[in-house]
Amino acid sequence: MSFIEVEDLCKTYFIAQRSVGVWGSIKSLFRRTYREKKAVSDISFRVERGEAVGYIGPNGAGKSTTIKMLSGVLVPTSGTVHVGGVVPYKERKENAQHIGVVFGQRSQLYWDLPVSDTFELYEKLYDIPREVYMRNRDYYTELFQMEDFIDQPVRQLSLGQKMKANIAIALLHDPEVLYLDEPTIGLDVMSKKVLRESIRRINQEKGMTIILTTHDMDDIEAVCSRLILIDQGRKLFDGTLSRFKEEHHRDNMIKLEFKREMPEWKEQDGLSLAEAADSCWRIRVKREAAPRDAVITLLNLYNPDNIYMEEPKIEEIVESIFVGQ
Amino acid sequence: MGKYGCIFGKAFKMQAVYRVSMYLGILKSLIAFFIQVSLWYALVGAGADNSVSFSDMTVYLVLNSAILTLTQANVAADIEASVIDGSVSMHIIRPVSFKFYTLATVLGQNAFRFLTGAVPVLLPGIFLAWNGFTFPSPVYLALFLASTLIGMLIMFELTYVVGLLAFWIQRCWFLKWYLDAGMAFFGGTVVPLWFYPQGLQAVSRFLPFRYILFEPVNLFLHKVSVQEGAVSLAAGGIWLVLLVWLERSVWLLALDKMTVNGG
Amino acid sequence: MRGGITMKKILELYRVFLRLNVQKAMVYRGTYIAGVVGQWLGYGVTFASLYIMLSRFEVLAGWNRYEVLVLYGLSVLSYALSATVFFVPTQDLAMKVRTGELDQILSKPVHPFLYEIMQGFCPNYLSHISLAVAVLVFAFAKLHYKPDMVSMLYLALMLTGGLLIQSAVFIAGSSVGFFTVQDNPVMDMVYTLKGFVNYPITIFPRALQFFLTFMLPFAFINFYPAAMLLQKEIPAGYPAVLPYLPPVVGIFVFVLSIRLWNWGLSHYQGTGS
Numbered sequence: 001m002s003f004i005e006v007e008d009l010c011k012t013y014f015i016a017q018r019s020v021g022v023w024g025s026i027k028s029l030f031r032r033t034y035r036e037k038k039a040v041s042d043i044s045f046r047v048e049r050g051e052a053v054g055y056i057g058p059n060g061a062g063k064s065t066t067i068k069m070l071s072g073v074l075v076p077t078s079g080t081v082h083v084g085g086v087v088p089y090k091e092r093k094e095n096a097q098h099i100g101v102v103f104g105q106r107s108q109l110y111w112d113l114p115v116s117d118t119f120e121l122y123e124k125l126y127d128i129p130r131e132v133y134m135r136n137r138d139y140y141t142e143l144f145q146m147e148d149f150i151d152q153p154v155r156q157l158s159l160g161q162k163m164k165a166n167i168a169i170a171l172l173h174d175p176e177v178l179y180l181d182e183p184t185i186g187l188d189v190m191s192k193k194v195l196r197e198s199i200r201r202i203n204q205e206k207g208m209t210i211i212l213t214t215h216d217m218d219d220i221e222a223v224c225s226r227l228i229l230i231d232q233g234r235k236l237f238d239g240t241l242s243r244f245k246e247e248h249h250r251d252n253m254i255k256l257e258f259k260r261e262m263p264e265w266k267e268q269d270g271l272s273l274a275e276a277a278d279s280c281w282r283i284r285v286k287r288e289a290a291p292r293d294a295v296i297t298l299l300n301l302y303n304p305d306n307i308y309m310e311e312p313k314i315e316e317i318v319e320s321i322f323v324g325q
Numbered sequence: 326m327g328k329y330g331c332i333f334g335k336a337f338k339m340q341a342v343y344r345v346s347m348y349l350g351i352l353k354s355l356i357a358f359f360i361q362v363s364l365w366y367a368l369v370g371a372g373a374d375n376s377v378s379f380s381d382m383t384v385y386l387v388l389n390s391a392i393l394t395l396t397q398a399n400v401a402a403d404i405e406a407s408v409i410d411g412s413v414s415m416h417i418i419r420p421v422s423f424k425f426y427t428l429a430t431v432l433g434q435n436a437f438r439f440l441t442g443a444v445p446v447l448l449p450g451i452f453l454a455w456n457g458f459t460f461p462s463p464v465y466l467a468l469f470l471a472s473t474l475i476g477m478l479i480m481f482e483l484t485y486v487v488g489l490l491a492f493w494i495q496r497c498w499f500l501k502w503y504l505d506a507g508m509a510f511f512g513g514t515v516v517p518l519w520f521y522p523q524g525l526q527a528v529s530r531f532l533p534f535r536y537i538l539f540e541p542v543n544l545f546l547h548k549v550s551v552q553e554g555a556v557s558l559a560a561g562g563i564w565l566v567l568l569v570w571l572e573r574s575v576w577l578l579a580l581d582k583m584t585v586n587g588g
Numbered sequence: 589m590r591g592g593i594t595m596k597k598i599l600e601l602y603r604v605f606l607r608l609n610v611q612k613a614m615v616y617r618g619t620y621i622a623g624v625v626g627q628w629l630g631y632g633v634t635f636a637s638l639y640i641m642l643s644r645f646e647v648l649a650g651w652n653r654y655e656v657l658v659l660y661g662l663s664v665l666s667y668a669l670s671a672t673v674f675f676v677p678t679q680d681l682a683m684k685v686r687t688g689e690l691d692q693i694l695s696k697p698v699h700p701f702l703y704e705i706m707q708g709f710c711p712n713y714l715s716h717i718s719l720a721v722a723v724l725v726f727a728f729a730k731l732h733y734k735p736d737m738v739s740m741l742y743l744a745l746m747l748t749g750g751l752l753i754q755s756a757v758f759i760a761g762s763s764v765g766f767f768t769v770q771d772n773p774v775m776d777m778v779y780t781l782k783g784f785v786n787y788p789i790t791i792f793p794r795a796l797q798f799f800l801t802f803m804l805p806f807a808f809i810n811f812y813p814a815a816m817l818l819q820k821e822i823p824a825g826y827p828a829v830l831p832y833l834p835p836v837v838g839i840f841v842f843v844l845s846i847r848l849w850n851w852g853l854s855h856y857q858g859t860g861s
Contacts, residue, residue: 068414071418072417072418073414073415073417073418073583073584074584074585075584075585088418089584092417092418093420095418096418096419096420097420099418101415101418103411103414103415106410106411106412106415107412108412108415110335110339111339112339112342113335113338113339113342117335117338118335120331120335121331121332121335123331124327124328124330124331124332125328125331125332125419125420125421126420127328127420153342343773345768345773346773346776349773349774349776349777350773350776352777353776353777353780356780356781356783357780357783360783360784360786360787363787363791363792363793364648364787364791366791367648367649367787367791368641368645368648369645494618494619496616496619499619499622499623499626499627500622500626502626502627502629502630503626503629505630506626506629506630506632506633509630509633509634509637510633510636510637515633515634515637515641516637516640516641520640520641520644520645521640522640522643525640
């Protein structure tokens, strides 16, 4: 049996339709109309102990909903979830002792008190044995480079510092698995770098299972060996990062910049216009086409002022998968 | 120190962060007490009512500020905030009960308010009430302590149930005003129910508010017989049981809403 | 003053923001109405308690129950009128300093205080206003008070004075926000101090009567106007002209509070922190 087993998982929300006007709102007191929204549909996967899995997809793909079902916050509409042999939403408190969860931007910290105070609280909340607590506190303080700010009131901390503290707190009780929901969203470049490096080390040094949602490919590259791609609640890909790159990531993106009036786009074999902004184009180069030839063709055709090679964005990868199907 | 002791401590510490506010808070409660004492001195001193002495009234005011500070925290506003930013869902996957987490937090906040809001008026209160004050007998004291405990729990349950409504109506900070209005009018925190017309007094017996503050004070001042005191203690107990039952049902519905439909 | 902005332009802007704020309140109609009812209840209970208290004790320092209602009604009415305009702009100054929102406001081509007032119109005080008016009408009717032109004019002038004093309290209190990094604890204090004038000031020791008249002139909000209208005693030995002074006192403290605010602002811009 795998550590995490997810079978045919579905989550459907019923969203009450907002009624218009006074009469409508009175009517809705008695009878409401609901709209169904499938946030997650028929997702299955298995995760072994010690794996670091990137759960990736565009905004609103169903990433957070899945994490919430894994951690026991949400009850699935259908399908099953097992984490370490436990059904999370049925045995919430039991499950809680074995997992660490960080929902991006939802701080667990006491706003007016230093981070160290929230540390002490968690020692009590999770009944962490003294020596385990001391060891973990020192380990994570060093790992996340928190020495400088651990005694400052939280309100004075930067977003990156708060995120580091939140992750450290979720790890104090030695969970077996760590769920991170968008841990790098809105952070500066340096914080992202430290965070990714730290999470990678936790996975490797402690052998902790990590599931991380993001819409930033760089997070995945730095931390995960495997990724699961979902869009609109459905799983589109599940496999190693290298296989993903082979299958989907080989499209190259070329950006052309114009400092004069933009020329007119002409359809070309193997090239397609992915995005047209004020003074630049992003052009997708099909994986069959050699990038070198594409650059020469584009230079000849449009004579841009500048030319850049780029990685495709996650939305573009999803789009290319749909086009490919 | 257990989990809840630690939560209590942190909540207390949070209140104590701002020193200037703390000192001004002490000054504020002294001023408010002084205003009330002056008012009741003018009223009772005029002698239109002989049933209540100035000493009684001072004791009433001291206990009033003590119990009010112990029941002051706006639970509804706290729950509302965590429902809106979604952090309430974190509570259900922590190894703590949300209700006792909230209760420990509230008690921590209120303990601090008690120290800055009620303790300072104790000394002037004792000084003013000295003439004509008799300390309650052991039986009355025991009844007083029991009914105070029940009163505090009733108040917590009331604010907690109202706070849970945040799961359905999102904005509910104003509901505290409804409770405060009920408490002020039928709980006798502004004007003791002694001075109310019969009709309103009768109505107040069927509401939970008078059992929070007014009945404990009645016991402390020997204004009722032991029997009457026991009856109101029982009435308070019934209210408490009812409210706990209501709170549990509402919580189960809230949990359902949160876990099935994502809050 | 920064930029050449005319009075006409200001009023125009105010109207735009006013409409926006009313629309915003109407989006959450239910909350708005529930909030109004809640405030109605809260203040209604205070009025009712005063009424019950004085039904039992008959007089408070020579004032009967209707007269005390007038006293408190004037205080609530002037407070609510003033709060409609000044509550929001003066509420979170310390917070705005801390979050840097103030710097953003300072970059706008309008004087920051005017800008705050324009966007801060608060329609929630309709509850206080309607309640206070109802109570005043009720109490005056019970007192068989016959309003004539002169006394109506006097009442209007006194309300203006009270409104100015209440506004000055908001403005002066909020200017503390320029100097603190935390929530502004002074406002809370001021609310407590205003509790003194919920009752005739003659119930307090003479030193306090002096304080509330000549140092922190809250007694001019309602006590002196009500004493004049209802022919009540003012503190013995005080000049008989005092009941005519609320508008003068109002203008004086209002100007003073604006200066204080501007002084705080220039201090803030000077230190730039």
